[in-house]
Amino acid sequence: MSETLIRTLEPTTPDEVLEAVAEAAAGKRRIEVVGGGTKRGVGKVERPDLVLSLAALDAVLDYAPEELVLTARPGVKLKDLEKLVASEGQMLAFEPPRLAKLLGAKGEPTLGGALAANLSGPRRVRAGAARDHLLGFAAVSGRGEAFKAGGKVVKNVTGYDIAKLMTGSWGTLAVMTEVTIKVLPKPKTEATVLIFGLEDRRAVEAMARALNAPVEVSGAAHLPVAIAARAPLKAEMAVTALRLEGFDASVAARIETLGQALKDFGRCDVLHAKLSRDFWAQVREVEVFQKDPRPLWRVSVPPASGWRIGEALSGEVVYDWGGGLVWALSEDAAAVRTAARAAGGHASLWRGEAPLAAFEPLDGALAALTARVKAAFDPHGILNPGRLGA
Amino acid sequence: MRMPAPDVELIARKAEILRALRKLVPGEGVIGEADGLIPYESDGLSAYRQTPLAVVLPETTEQVSAVLAWCQASGVKVVPRGAGTSLSGGALPLQDGIILGMAKFNRILDVDYDNRCAVVQPGVTNLAISAAVQADGFYYAPDPSSQIACTIGGNVAENSGGVHCLKYGLTTNNLLGCELVLMDGQVVRLGGRGYDAAGYDLLGLVTGSEGLLGVVTEVTVRLLPTPQTARALLLGFPTVEAAGATVGDIIAAGIIPAGLEMMDKPAIQAAEAFVEAGYPTQAEALLIVELDGPAAECAELAGHVKALAHARGADFIRVSRDEAERLRFWAGRKAAFPAVGRLSPDYYCMDGTIPRRQLPHVLTRIHEMSRQYGLGVANVFHAGDGNLHPLILYDIEKDGELERAEAFGADILKLCVAVGGVLTGEHGVGVEKRDLMGEMFDETDLACQQRLKCAFDPDSLLNPGKVFPTLHRCAELGRVHVHRGKIAFPELPRF
Ligand SMILES: Cc1cc2nc3c(=O)[nH]c(=O)nc-3n(C[C@H](O)[C@H](O)[C@H](O)COP(=O)(O)OP(=O)(O)OC[C@H]3O[C@@H](n4cnc5c(N)ncnc54)[C@H](O)[C@@H]3O)c2cc1C
Numbered sequence: 001m002s003e004t005l006i007r008t009l010e011p012t013t014p015d016e017v018l019e020a021v022a023e024a025a026a027g028k029r030r031i032e033v034v035g036g037g038t039k040r041g042v043g044k045v046e047r048p049d050l051v052l053s054l055a056a057l058d059a060v061l062d063y064a065p066e067e068l069v070l071t072a073r074p075g076v077k078l079k080d081l082e083k084l085v086a087s088e089g090q091m092l093a094f095e096p097p098r099l100a101k102l103l104g105a106k107g108e109p110t111l112g113g114a115l116a117a118n119l120s121g122p123r124r125v126r127a128g129a130a131r132d133h134l135l136g137f138a139a140v141s142g143r144g145e146a147f148k149a150g151g152k153v154v155k156n157v158t159g160y161d162i163a164k165l166m167t168g169s170w171g172t173l174a175v176m177t178e179v180t181i182k183v184l185p186k187p188k189t190e191a192t193v194l195i196f197g198l199e200d201r202r203a204v205e206a207m208a209r210a211l212n213a214p215v216e217v218s219g220a221a222h223l224p225v226a227i228a229a230r231a232p233l234k235a236e237m238a239v240t241a242l243r244l245e246g247f248d249a250s251v252a253a254r255i256e257t258l259g260q261a262l263k264d265f266g267r268c269d270v271l272h273a274k275l276s277r278d279f280w281a282q283v284r285e286v287e288v289f290q291k292d293p294r295p296l297w298r299v300s301v302p303p304a305s306g307w308r309i310g311e312a313l314s315g316e317v318v319y320d321w322g323g324g325l326v327w328a329l330s331e332d333a334a335a336v337r338t339a340a341r342a343a344g345g346h347a348s349l350w351r352g353e354a355p356l357a358a359f360e361p362l363d364g365a366l367a368a369l370t371a372r373v374k375a376a377f378d379p380h381g382i383l384n385p386g387r388l389g390a
Numbered sequence: 391m392r393m394p395a396p397d398v399e400l401i402a403r404k405a406e407i408l409r410a411l412r413k414l415v416p417g418e419g420v421i422g423e424a425d426g427l428i429p430y431e432s433d434g435l436s437a438y439r440q441t442p443l444a445v446v447l448p449e450t451t452e453q454v455s456a457v458l459a460w461c462q463a464s465g466v467k468v469v470p471r472g473a474g475t476s477l478s479g480g481a482l483p484l485q486d487g488i489i490l491g492m493a494k495f496n497r498i499l500d501v502d503y504d505n506r507c508a509v510v511q512p513g514v515t516n517l518a519i520s521a522a523v524q525a526d527g528f529y530y531a532p533d534p535s536s537q538i539a540c541t542i543g544g545n546v547a548e549n550s551g552g553v554h555c556l557k558y559g560l561t562t563n564n565l566l567g568c569e570l571v572l573m574d575g576q577v578v579r580l581g582g583r584g585y586d587a588a589g590y591d592l593l594g595l596v597t598g599s600e601g602l603l604g605v606v607t608e609v610t611v612r613l614l615p616t617p618q619t620a621r622a623l624l625l626g627f628p629t630v631e632a633a634g635a636t637v638g639d640i641i642a643a644g645i646i647p648a649g650l651e652m653m654d655k656p657a658i659q660a661a662e663a664f665v666e667a668g669y670p671t672q673a674e675a676l677l678i679v680e681l682d683g684p685a686a687e688c689a690e691l692a693g694h695v696k697a698l699a700h701a702r703g704a705d706f707i708r709v710s711r712d713e714a715e716r717l718r719f720w721a722g723r724k725a726a727f728p729a730v731g732r733l734s735p736d737y738y739c740m741d742g743t744i745p746r747r748q749l750p751h752v753l754t755r756i757h758e759m760s761r762q763y764g765l766g767v768a769n770v771f772h773a774g775d776g777n778l779h780p781l782i783l784y785d786i787e788k789d790g791e792l793e794r795a796e797a798f799g800a801d802i803l804k805l806c807v808a809v810g811g812v813l814t815g816e817h818g819v820g821v822e823k824r825d826l827m828g829e830m831f832d833e834t835d836l837a838c839q840q841r842l843k844c845a846f847d848p849d850s851l852l853n854p855g856k857v858f859p860t861l862h863r864c865a866e867l868g869r870v871h872v873h874r875g876k877i878a879f880p881e882l883p884r885f
Pocket of ligand 1: 433434469470471472473474475476477479480481492512533534535536539540541542543544545546547548549550551552553600601602604605606607727816817853
């Protein structure tokens with residue numbers, strides 16, 4: 001079916017979402033759920049009958065900075081939300097990346113999309129991912145039923161933590177209509193300690209040393225020499241970067257301590273405030289791979305094994321999360337999957353085509369359990385069919 | 391507390407059941423005689439007691455798997471148990487079910503500093519994890535007050551918190567993976583040593599599921615480097631409002647303290663009488679603020695916090711000068727439960743969370759209810775995240791006091807929900823708050839949760855009678871059609 005023939009619905013109230021999904025459920029029609037539409041290319045939805053856009057459900061419903069919580073509709077644009085919380089000296093601590101340029105997509109990323117994809121930026125090592133910041137939500141399941149789970153306070157264990165299931169489910173379980181997230185104070189300042197010229201394996205060791213020092217490192221990335229040489233960095237050596245954030249006095253003290261902890265790895269340089277911010281924005285958006293046409297993989301592994309991915313794929317990689325996240329360019333899908341599994345992790349295809357499913361297939365008892373969880377919410381498989389594989 | 395009607399026929403088969411279980415878990419691992427069952431009759435919610443049919447103490451994942459598979463095939467209910475410190479009756483036995491005690495799973499399997507994690511068995515105590523890595527400069531952050539006794543398996547099941555969870559998160563934010571045995575005996579691995587796993591975040595779902603979805607047989611926890619320094623401040627206030635406002639000011643100033651606790655006057659006085667922590671006994675409210683990080687940071691932030699407290703009228707301000715003093719400041723808070731215990735033969739600990747701005751209103755209402763029910767109350771409070779622990783004083787020997795205490799507690803929790811909060815911040819629903827779930831969730835919400843239960847345990851044999859006020863058979867749930875919160879089929883009987 002050609003894309004132009006697919007009907008697009010853009011509900012403006014939760015009730016309209018309920019109506020649309022309930023109707024589709026009754027007729028077993030397949031829905032593609034989109035926010036800003038910037039991640040549509042990740043795990044393609046098969047033969048949708050209609051597109052349900054949440055973009056018009058974009059209100060912020062309640063924001064209580066001193067309670068550290070914010071309730072909004074899922075279609076609120078990340079850029080608007082970040083502006084709002086910044087006006088109160090706060091931030092979305094999971095630092096959701098946009099990735100629109102990386103994926104060659106148009107449109108503005110939304111909060112709902114960032115949550116559904118469980119996105120997180122370099123601060124993952126310290127502050128966690130979207131999963132750690134979604135406190136509660138209301139949604140419409142694939143059964144066409146409106147339900148809610150979780151709460152609107154930062155600490156809650158009442159009932160199952162279904163919010164965790166929603167984050168990372170890529171819209172395959174339910175369509176969120178309202179979300180409550182945790183917000184946190186924005187650090188007063190930041191600085192980045194740089195080390196140059198390390199081989200991947202040695203860089204991963206340096207990042208572990210830094211993350212194991214009592215300095216609350218909030219970003220640990222490594223760009224191998226061939227990658228660092230590209231725009232925007234155009235460096236002549238490999239670059240390993242460690243971010244420190246907080247009050248002025250703390251950041252100053254931590255630079256000292258971290259420098260000491262890293263003295264075996266050569267001379268350190270420091271990027272202050274604005275330069276540091278710019279550096280991490282380009283790490284977060286994987287800018288070095290934006291202009292490259294090759295298939296792009298997101299590999300998640302135990303951090304200490306990250307370098308193995310670079311070794312297996314001969315170097316076209318960027319490391320974040322101390323080695324725990326590896327962005328890799330590769331035409332050889334099987335090699336990526338094999339390397340990821342061998343290192344104790346998994347790989348998903350974020351851009352381009354490959355002869356394999358975009359998301360790592362599960363097997364055995366876990367696959368069966370996953371299918372039962374899916375069926376609990378969406379027994380007819382009408383929400384984003386095919387997106388996560390089966 | 392009404393539990394599902396016990397299956398008398400099954401209880402009559404006890405000898406046969408014991409024989410079968412002894413084949414699966416040899417040696418001392420199966421307890422059937424009355425004396426041996428006594429220690430398992432209740433958990434930390436000691437007002438409720440029940441003798442289980444038997445206690446099984448497996449030592450390996452294979453044994454857990456065999457026991458669960460056999461119980462599933464034989465229709466025998468299973469209640470998992472760690473150290474039995476649950477305050478919501480999560481580990482309360484069933485007369486027609488076995489207790490699956492995880493105490494023998496007590497080994498730390500691997501400490502992996504390169505990935506900043508430890509792989510441990512579920513029966514390892516919370517504190518033992520930190521103790522094992524302390525010398526190397528690491529710790530496991532979530533620190534429930536029960537940490538010397540409670541197990542990491544119980545922490546996973548309850549998604550436990552502690553005084554440091556404002557800054558460092560609850561259990562769920564500090565896990566990387568686990569091994570889980572399903573009721574049919576199948577073993578699944580969720581997560582690993584990396585930051586995220588393929589597929590749905592089932593680890594996140596299982597965390598806080600109160601032993602209803604599977605039995606945790608291995609846990610991978612995150613380790614953090616120990617902060618260089620920590621300092622505590624004691625701040626005494628003439629009003630609860632001023633203390634509450636100071637908490638808001640601290641957070642608005644961009645400071646997320648490592649710990650931020652509040653106590654009201656009865657709690658302050660009880661704690662001071664018990665441990666002499668140096669608390670201001672005339673204050674209406676006390677804040678304990680802990681700051682950690684480099685010494686320079688602690689000093690700078692302590693200055694900010696002092697100024698904020700002063701501006702709100704604090705008339706007692708102390709900053710710990712050394713580690714001994716810091717620990718003394720905490721000693722009173724950590725001993726608050728036993729200290730209050732000295733005021734009264736029994737106390738009942740509640741656990742609602744509220745939006746912090748509602749604190750003055752909620753405390754006023756709690757004091758009104760205290761008069762109305764004729765029962766005393768002392769409040770300790772994880773102030774940073776709005777988690778209240780009112781301790782209701784009663785005497786179980788006195789006619790009707792337990793029931794009054796329960797009714798008082800239920801009213802407090804309903805109030806928490808009414809002001810925008812929740813029934814439980816960290817202790818779990820268990821049997822205790824089961825019948826209050828309807829305050830927060832409608833039938834559709836609960837049906838969604840119960841369908842998840844069905845995906846893991848279709849015969850509802852794992853810890854039944856906990857969390858959900860109404861037992862639905864899974865087949866029924868499949869057919870439930872609920873529209874706009876209205877359920878289209880008659881409710882099954884409550885139990
Ligand atoms: C004095 C005192 C202070 C406390 N302070 C705090 C506090 O500060 N913060 C806090 O959050 N809690 C606190 N608690 C509550 C309690 O300690 C926690 O809920 C703890 O996590 C329970 O652990 P446990 O090993 O005792 O589990 P148990 O009480 O044995 O069991 C608790 C639940 O977990 C399930 N379970 C246990 N092990 C497993 C397993 N391996 N697999 C699957 N399910 C399992 C049980 O079925 C039950 O539902 C306190 C309790 C006491 C008595």
